[in-house]
Amino acid sequence: MNITIISSVLPYPLNSGGAQAQFNMIDGLRHIHNITYLFIETRINQAQALKELAGKWQNVNIVIYPYLRQLMHGSFLKDKILRAFKKVFCKNSESFKIETALKPYGIYFTSDLVSFVNAVIEGGNADIVQVEFYPCLHIIDYLPNDIKKIFIHHEIRFVRNDRLLSTNKLCDKDKSLSEKIKAQELCDLNKYDRVVTLTDNDKDVLCENGVVTELMVSPAAVNTPNGNYSGWNGRILFLGGYSHKPNVEGMDWFFHDVLPNIDEKHLASVEFHLVGNGWPESLIEVYRNSIHFPFVYHGFVKDLQTVVPGCIMIVPILTGSGMRMKILDAAALGVPFITTSVGVEGLLFKDGHDCIVRNEASEWAISLVKMIEDEDLRKFITAGARSVFKQNYSESVLLRKRNLVYRF
Numbered sequence: 001m002n003i004t005i006i007s008s009v010l011p012y013p014l015n016s017g018g019a020q021a022q023f024n025m026i027d028g029l030r031h032i033h034n035i036t037y038l039f040i041e042t043r044i045n046q047a048q049a050l051k052e053l054a055g056k057w058q059n060v061n062i063v064i065y066p067y068l069r070q071l072m073h074g075s076f077l078k079d080k081i082l083r084a085f086k087k088v089f090c091k092n093s094e095s096f097k098i099e100t101a102l103k104p105y106g107i108y109f110t111s112d113l114v115s116f117v118n119a120v121i122e123g124g125n126a127d128i129v130q131v132e133f134y135p136c137l138h139i140i141d142y143l144p145n146d147i148k149k150i151f152i153h154h155e156i157r158f159v160r161n162d163r164l165l166s167t168n169k170l171c172d173k174d175k176s177l178s179e180k181i182k183a184q185e186l187c188d189l190n191k192y193d194r195v196v197t198l199t200d201n202d203k204d205v206l207c208e209n210g211v212v213t214e215l216m217v218s219p220a221a222v223n224t225p226n227g228n229y230s231g232w233n234g235r236i237l238f239l240g241g242y243s244h245k246p247n248v249e250g251m252d253w254f255f256h257d258v259l260p261n262i263d264e265k266h267l268a269s270v271e272f273h274l275v276g277n278g279w280p281e282s283l284i285e286v287y288r289n290s291i292h293f294p295f296v297y298h299g300f301v302k303d304l305q306t307v308v309p310g311c312i313m314i315v316p317i318l319t320g321s322g323m324r325m326k327i328l329d330a331a332a333l334g335v336p337f338i339t340t341s342v343g344v345e346g347l348l349f350k351d352g353h354d355c356i357v358r359n360e361a362s363e364w365a366i367s368l369v370k371m372i373e374d375e376d377l378r379k380f381i382t383a384g385a386r387s388v389f390k391q392n393y394s395e396s397v398l399l400r401k402r403n404l405v406y407r408f
Helices: 017-029 047-056 074-089 094-102 111-123 134-142 157-164 172-189 200-208 245-261 281-289 325-333 361-373 375-392 395-406
Strands: 002-007 034-040 061-065 128-132 148-153 194-197 214-217 235-239 271-275 295-299 312-315 337-339
Touching: 002 017, 002 111, 002 134, 017 034, 017 325, 017 395, 034 111, 047 061, 061 111, 094 172, 111 134, 128 134, 134 148, 134 172, 157 172, 157 245, 194 200, 200 214, 235 245, 235 325, 245 281, 245 361, 271 281, 281 295, 312 325, 312 361, 325 337, 325 375, 337 361, 361 375
Parallel strands: 002 034, 002 128, 034 061, 128 148, 148 194, 194 214, 235 271, 235 312, 271 295, 312 337
Antiparallel strands: none
16 A cells, blocks of 8 residues: 655654654554655754665655745744744743744645645555644645545644643633634544544544544554563653653653652662753753752663663653653563653553552652662562553554554
């Protein structure tokens, strides 16, 4: 089958959950189907990553719509300059937080882009067009009518917005815009022949909010090598990049709300390790100065086996939607993890058996101390998580499930 995949998230390097979710599925599908991958660039300086990806996917036709081509359109360039200005001078303001949620800087579906996309679809003799990620959702209005169209919904945007802005006071104009954006998302989803969510929970949310097109569930996979529990080495570790807002929010909550509830004597032998791309040094210093034990920042780590085994992984995710790939990484590598209801949402890991789930900062503090001090607890929940992972989230299981999506 000929499948054209359209995305604005580069699937390589594997420095985000979104990249992982794409790469691992396409990496399996390319041995079954003829894949054309159309990448709509959202920034410059991605040439090296694209070159490496082409080397790995030699049987995939990778086509790029260049970012510089988008900058040739005046309205796009104007909005880009304005957003860059606000990032420098207004990034900590509540109004800018609301704006970035409700008016995410994304893709302009110009006549040039639409013509380019349709030429790629025609050139690849596509039987199916698969669109990934919210920024590309609206392209449905410009795709051929005679080809089946699938949307892979990695994260429900209106759920993310509701959670992200739950503590902000929205004016009537912003409330109206929020409802309009939600309605547009649901309307666009109903134009696809099939919508795929990563979790049953997201599927249920879309059903409850009026999505009537066919919905299927197909979780994303990780290609992390499997490992067994090897004891605790004193590390507490967070895995996630700075560009994903729920990661920053979760780290802030952990350092400013959870850790102050823990007596320092319980943390005497602890080291904190942060793994993820793009964290600014100024914020790292804020975290580092708030604690009395070592803080190590690794940046992006290509091979998680070099840093994750032996740690306790924290997943303090308070907002967002979709599927937390970092939890699958923890389960695959054989490390215990503590998370929130939002963090484990849609996954099959159960509190007290496969992980620890707590939502209040004080409860998190108590549970983290217990995990630090109780070797039997760490062994028990790690064994449970490994079992759940093997049965439900291995690459082979999830690839078979994803392949069913293309049967009409």
